[in-house]
Amino acid sequence: MTDVDPDEYEDVWVFIEVHGDEVASVSWELLSEGRRLADEKGEDLVALVIGRDVKTVAEEAIAHGADRALVADDPVFEPYRADPYGDQFRHLVEEYKPDIALIGGTHTGRDFAGRVAVPTHAGLTADCTELDVDDDGLLLARRPTFGGDAMATIKCETHRPQMATVRPGVFDVDEHDPEREGEIKNTEVVVEESDTLSRVLERSVGDVADITDADIVVAGGAGVEGDFSPIEDLADALDAEVAASRAAVDEGWIEAPRQVGQTGKTVRPALYIAAGISGAVQHLEGMNDSETVVAINSDPNAPIFEHADYGIVGDLFEVCPALAEMIREETRREVPV
Numbered sequence: 573m574t575d576v577d578p579d580e581y582e583d584v585w586v587f588i589e590v591h592g593d594e595v596a597s598v599s600w601e602l603l604s605e606g607r608r609l610a611d612e613k614g615e616d617l618v619a620l621v622i623g624r625d626v627k628t629v630a631e632e633a634i635a636h637g638a639d640r641a642l643v644a645d646d647p648v649f650e651p652y653r654a655d656p657y658g659d660q661f662r663h664l665v666e667e668y669k670p671d672i673a674l675i676g677g678t679h680t681g682r683d684f685a686g687r688v689a690v691p692t693h694a695g696l697t698a699d700c701t702e703l704d705v706d707d708d709g710l711l712l713a714r715r716p717t718f719g720g721d722a723m724a725t726i727k728c729e730t731h732r733p734q735m736a737t738v739r740p741g742v743f744d745v746d747e748h749d750p751e752r753e754g755e756i757k758n759t760e761v762v763v764e765e766s767d768t769l770s771r772v773l774e775r776s777v778g779d780v781a782d783i784t785d786a787d788i789v790v791a792g793g794a795g796v797e798g799d800f801s802p803i804e805d806l807a808d809a810l811d812a813e814v815a816a817s818r819a820a821v822d823e824g825w826i827e828a829p830r831q832v833g834q835t836g837k838t839v840r841p842a843l844y845i846a847a848g849i850s851g852a853v854q855h856l857e858g859m860n861d862s863e864t865v866v867a868i869n870s871d872p873n874a875p876i877f878e879h880a881d882y883g884i885v886g887d888l889f890e891v892c893p894a895l896a897e898m899i900r901e902e903t904r905r906e907v908p909v
């Protein structure tokens with residue numbers, strides 16, 4: 573590996589992840605955090621938009637704080653495949669030489685980030701939960717390590733760009749300003765369909781629930797003892813997403829993408845209901861930025877109550893159905909017949 577001249581590299585890039593008409597919310601989160609880092613470094617914030625028919629996405633990226641948007645717009649980029657995305661991103665890195673490149677730690681981001689980092693000899697830190705810059709302007713990428721027992725701060729002194737994939741849900745999205753102005757530049761698309769090895773023949777949709785985007789989350793833990801129906805019932809009454817502690821996921825009672833916590837996802841909904849969850853520190857780490865927390869636990873001394881705005885001491889198999897019924901009753905009353 574060869575060292576590079578860091579002075580040749582500037583600007584903070586954020587990859588804007590687009591699937592069809594949808595932009596992954598982590599892209600807006602990263603633009604907000606990227607804005608802070610770029611201001612601290614005195615550099616520009618650049619949105620990198622790869623996809624098909626993505627002009628309006630580039631405009632939205634400017635509204636969300638980018639100074640410029642670099643756009644690679646071509647049918648080859650829809651639906652997502654790792655090879656065209658990785659090749660195009662790498663080409664743009666080599667041409668424009670960004671100092672920092674931030675990518676959402678989604679399935680997509682994790683899939684292609686390595687395809688950029690390896691050939692460009694970039695330093696890539698995966699699954700970061702905190703970002704900062706030091707006095708020399710180096711990126712400080714923080715992430716859980718040793719299975720979540722410690723936090724590591726990783727910096728890359730000699731290679732560029734300094735790349736990080738960042739866990740969705742850990743940063744707030746700042747207010748966007750539709751009047752904000754910035755340059756939108758179309759870049760050369762270097763990928764052709766005929767060069768692309770992979771073809772999408774069929775898409776099968778598994779558990780696509782994104783608990784990180786939900787306004788209301790109802791989570792169950794070991795206390796459900798294998799029966800998630802009271803949690804699902806309450807979630808249904810509230811139009812909420814179902815989530816879980818690691819104990820419930822480890823038991824195989826619910827799918828891993830619904831795990832909240834240090835080794836799961838970070839959620840910050842308006843309302844988080846934790847039922848049959850004790851409140852271990854690793855679980856709290858994934859939900860303690862929720863606006864309102866309601867804990868349901870049969871043990872009045874469960875630690876979760878210290879972190880809850882409202883606590884209900886009781887059996888979740890009685891409390892959840894009763895709450896669900898009250899909510900449905902209330903909703904019925906609100907809707908005039």
Ligand code: FAD
Nearest residue numbers: 720793794795817818819833834835836848850855870888
């Ligand atoms: P328990 O701690 O067993 O608590 C069950 C609770 O249910 C108890 O408080 C009990 O009083 C209550 N209860 C039982 N029956 C009922 C009932 N009928 N009605 C009401 N309440 C009832 N955990 C995570 O959640 N997310 C993570 O990402 C995560 N990452 C980890 C990373 C590492 C490195 C380590 C070491 C651990 C991690 N853990 C994580 C595990 C964590 O330490 C706890 O073991 C886990 O959160 C416990 O899950 P729980 O609260 O569901 O189970």
